[in-house]
Each structure stands twice: as C-alpha cells, then as structure tokens.
Amino acid sequence: MISLGRRRALDNPDVGLIILHSIKPPEGGTVSLKTLAAPKDARKAWEKAGKELQKENPNFSKASKELEKAVEIYPEFASAWYMLGEVRLAQNDRPGASEAFEQASAADPEYANPYLSLALMQMEEGRWQEAADLCSQALELNPQLIKAHYLNSLAHGSPGSLDVAEESALLVLNNNQAKTYPLIYYVLGFVEAQRENFTSAAARYRTFLEVRPNLSLAKKARGQLDQWRKQGLIQ
Numbered sequence: 001m002i003s004l005g006r007r008r009a010l011d012n013p014d015v016g017l018i019i020l021h022s023i024k025p026p027e028g029g030t031v032s033l034k035t036l037a038a039p040k041d042a043r044k045a046w047e048k049a050g051k052e053l054q055k056e057n058p059n060f061s062k063a064s065k066e067l068e069k070a071v072e073i074y075p076e077f078a079s080a081w082y083m084l085g086e087v088r089l090a091q092n093d094r095p096g097a098s099e100a101f102e103q104a105s106a107a108d109p110e111y112a113n114p115y116l117s118l119a120l121m122q123m124e125e126g127r128w129q130e131a132a133d134l135c136s137q138a139l140e141l142n143p144q145l146i147k148a149h150y151l152n153s154l155a156h157g158s159p160g161s162l163d164v165a166e167e168s169a170l171l172v173l174n175n176n177q178a179k180t181y182p183l184i185y186y187v188l189g190f191v192e193a194q195r196e197n198f199t200s201a202a203a204r205y206r207t208f209l210e211v212r213p214n215l216s217l218a219k220k221a222r223g224q225l226d227q228w229r230k231q232g233l234i235q
Contacts, residue, residue, distance in 0.1 A: 002015050002016070029111075029112055029141065029142045029145065030112060030113055030145070031079075031111075032078040032079045032082075032104075032107075032108045032110075032111040032113075033108070033110070034076050034077060034078045034079070034107060034108045034111075035077070035078070035079045037074075037076075038070075038074050038077050038080075039073055039074055041073050042069075042070045042071075042073035042074035042077055042080070043070070045066040045067065045069040045070040045073070045080075046066070046067065046070045046077065046079065046080045046083070048066045049062075049063040049064075049066035049067045049070070049080075049083060049087075050083065052066070053083070053087070060087050060090050060091050061091075063083075063087050064084065064087050064088070064091070067080050067081075067083055067084040067087060068084065071084065071103070075103075075107065076107040076108070077107065078104045078105075078107040078108035078111045078114070079104075079111075081100050081101070081103040081104035081107060081114070082100070082101065082104040082111070082113050082114050082117070084100040085097045085098070085099075085100035085101040085104065085114065085117055086117065088100055089117075089121075094121065097117075097121070098118065098121060101114040101117050101118045101121075102114070102118070105118070110141060111141075112137075112138040112141045112142055112145055112148065115134045115135070115137045115138040115141075115148075116134070116135070116138050116145075116147055116148055116151055118134050119131040119132075119134035119135050119138070119151050119155065120151060122134065122155075123151070123154060123155060123158075128155055128156075128158045131151070131154075131155040132152065132155040132156055132161070132164075135148055135151050135152035135155050136152070139152065146171075146172055146175055146177050146180075146181075147181075149168040149169075149171045149172050150168070150169075150172050150177070150181040150183075150184065152164070152165075152168040153165045153166075153168040153169040153172065153184065153187045154183065154187060156168070157169075157187045157190055157191065160194070162191050162194055162195065165187055165190075165191055166187075166188065166191045169184045169187045169188050169191070170188070172184050173188070178211070179211070182208060182211045182212040182215070183208075183212075183215075183217070185204050185205070185207045185208035185211065186204070186205065186208045186217055186221060188204045189201045189202070189203075189204030189205040189208060189221070192204060193224070198228050198233040198234050199234055201228075202225055202228060202234045205221040205224065205225055206225070208221055209221055209222065
C-alpha cells in the first residue's frame with residue numbers, strides 16, 4: 001500500500017510505477033480473440049499478407065492467396081476473413097468481399113470490424129436501414145467505437161432519424177475525431193437544416209467547407225448556402 005495523500009513538498013515524488021487494469025474490459029471491438037487460437041501456419045500466412053498490404057504498392061493477389069490459405073487452415077480465423085474482405089474490396093470484388101466479412105462475423109460474433117465494413121457497403125448501395133442495423137450491432141459490442149458512431153450518424157441521417165444521427169455525430173465531434181471524419185460537420189448541418197435551424201446549419205456547413213473544401217459534398221453544401229442566402233434565411 002502506498003498512500004498518495006498528505007505528502008509534503010520535500011517528500012520524494014517518485015512512488016514507483018502504477019499500472020491500472022480495467023475490472024471488465026469493453027466487450028467486442030477491433031481485435032478478434034480467435035486470432036490467439038490460430039494454428040502456427042495460419043497465423044504465418046495472415047502475417048505475410050499483413051506485411052504485403054503495408055507496402056507502398058501492395059500485391060493484392062499475393063495477399064489474397066495468403067489469406068485464403070489462412071482461412072482454409074483455420075476457418076474460424078475472423079481477422080483473416082476480415083482482411084480478405086478488405087483485399088477483395090481493393091480488387092473491386094464486392095460479392096467476394098461481402099462473403100468474407102460475413103464469414104468473419106460468423107467466426108467471431110464479438111468482432112466489430114466486419115459489421116462496420118458491411119455497413120459501409122450497404123450505405124454505398126443505398127440500403128440505409130440495413131447499414132443502421134449493422135452499426136447498432138457493432139455499438140452493442142462496444143459503445144465507444146468512434147468509427148461505428150460515425151457510420152451510424154451517416155446511416156441514420158439519410159432516412160431521417162435525426163436524433164440518432166445527431167447523438168452519434170456529436171459523440172464523434174466531442175472525441176476530437178472530426179479531422180478523421182470531416183463529414184460529421186455535414187451530417188450535423190443536415191440535421192439542423194431539417195429542423196429549420198438554418199443559422200446553425202450554415203455554421204456547420206461552413207466548417208465542413210473549411211476542413212474539406214474538395215470533397216464531393218462540398219459543391220452541394222455551397223449550393224445550399226447560396227440558396228438560403230437568396231431566400232433570406234441566413235446572412
């Protein structure tokens with residue numbers, strides 16, 4: 001026992017190294033515990049694929065072969081399935097990527113990453129409710145996943161679930177992740193616009209334009225601001 005209270009100015013401030021451990025770590029997340037059980041050969045193939053993907057110009061075909069080898073040896077290798085899905089996306093094989101992400105979530109239901117990749121794919125195809133459901137699954141595993149909240153705000157913003165979209169967007173913003181996910185400003189502007197809070201919406205859109213003036217939605221944001229000015233809704 002080391003008492004940290006009632007210490008005097010001239011006391012030695014060094015009380016040694018204190019390591020804190022969470023009593024109960026968050027359930028789910030970005031690491032699959034199934035990786036620990038992977039056989040040596042499967043893990044070696046997975047690691048080789050990872051090293052290949054870290055190169056400046058990765059050979060996706062080579063990485064894909066290593067990952068397919070890994071999951072053949074160990075079908076419950078969720079991390080390898082997930083990585084294979086990302087590689088297939090890079091190769092424009094969307095059906096194959098979707099299959100790999102589904103295999104990853106089936107192999108380890110506590111692994112959140114596959115849900116997020118599937119959610120993004122659903123959004124790209126305009127399936128907002130399906131994307132929202134996948135985001136909810138990821139947040140049930142770990143409510144602190146910032147990427148999950150970011151995608152959740154996008155998924156709920158489009159169909160009009162404004163309160164849910166705003167809650168997730170503000171959580172991303174309050175965790176200083178706006179630089180990583182600049183579309184958060186656009187989402188918050190869209191939410192305020194739907195509520196006819198045009199001054200607040202304009203402020204969010206302007207911040208979005210300052211941070212990412214060249215994104216595809218920037219033109220739409222500028223057009224909306226011009227329209228509101230002409231209508232006399234904002235200065």
